[in-house]
Amino acid sequence: MxxxxxxxxxxxxxxxxxxxxxxxxxxxxxxxxxxxxxxxxxxxxxxxxSGGPPGPAGTGKEEPPRLVTVREQVHQGLRLLGACAQPRLIVAVSDAFFGGTIRSGQLTSLRRDEERSFRSSPFGRPYYLCAALTDRLSPARGLLTLSAWPLERRVVGPLSPRVDFLTCAIAVARREAENEADEERAGRLLVRMARNIPGATDGALGAPDPGRVIEAARAELRVHAERDTRDRAELAQRAAAQLGEAARLFGAATLSTIKKETTK
The missing domain is CATH 4.10.860 (DNA Excision Repair, Uvrb; Chain A)
Known part of the structure; x- marks a missing residue:
């Protein structure tokens, strides 16, 4: 392998x-x-x-289980969600759908480690865990993305947090509907997300119907998507024009960041 x-x-x-x-x-x-x-x-x-298939055909052997690193577990979670996400949501998704072992505290320094790795060897890895970019093109606090995503998905405008939440809710509901989850953990996660989407629950106890959550989230997305897409496209154009390769992934330095670095 x-x-x-x-x-x-x-x-x-x-x-x-x-x-x-x-x-x-x-x-x-x-x-x-x-x-x-x-x-x-x-x-x-x-x-x-991500676990891969068995060893070469005809050998009768399977590769031994491998330890999935924190970085790989975060990557799995973000790929499932398909949008910028906070560490606690990534952890919950990893736990519910991948049997993850990560905790939010382990993600605190992860983005900084990724940036150091990129600056020492640009594009030396297939992907990087990086920051979402604000309208100031600075790193958004507590929002992780994947470098493989286009800039339009890695920037956040005024409506983006809501749009990304709805996108993530749809992804979680769809995955649970496929029965590829720890039923109890996935159910708890979907309940928490559905409570914040009008029409996603019928008021009954227990996990909501995934199909209903998807329908309600899509209905609200139709209200916000056009404006958010336009805002993100404008931000992405600015980022592409004004930022270098590293800053497009990890954000431009802010005045407060520069001040902290010069006082060390």
Whole structure:
């Protein structure tokens, strides 16, 4: 498995470099082809690190269970949610759907570690856990995203917290409906989320119907989505024009940040 991961990581690095080169020379067609290959390679990498299939056919052997790191568990949670999320929600999702072992306190320094890793070896990893960006293009406190997502999904405007909450609720309800969860933990999580969505519950005790939660969340999303999409597109354009590669992932330094660093 380690050899396969090494090969995939080398291929991912090559594809990332190829995409950047194609974009620099404004070769959109080549960039699209390489990005499609990149997504496929990243999915293959995810499949390997997320438990993966049994060992080679015909051997009769299975690979031993591997320890899933905190970083990988956060990655799993964010991929399921599909939107910027706070650590406590990521922890709850990991616990309910992946048998996770992480705790919110473990995520405190994670983003800083990711930024240090990126600055020491840019794009040396297939993905980074990074900060959502505010309208000031600074890192949003307590909101994590994935570097593989486009800028429009990693910036937050005035309506974005609500839109992202509804998006996450739909993802949680859909996953529970597929019966791929710890029923008790997933039920508790869905109850907490449904209480904050008008029409998502019928007032009865117990976990709400996932289909009802999805329908109610989508109904409210239709109210906010157009404005939020427009706001995020404007923020993404600003970020792309004004920020370097690292700042697009981890945010621009604020005056308070600079002051803290200069006084150390």
């Amino acid at each position: 380690s050899d396969q991961l090494d090969d995939l990581e080398r291929r991912i690095d090559e594809l990332r470099a190829g995409v950047r080169k194609a974009m620099r020379v404004r070769d959109g067609a080549t960039a699209r082809v390489l990005r499609a290959e990149l997504r496929s390679a990243e999915r293959a990498w995810d499949a390997l690190v």
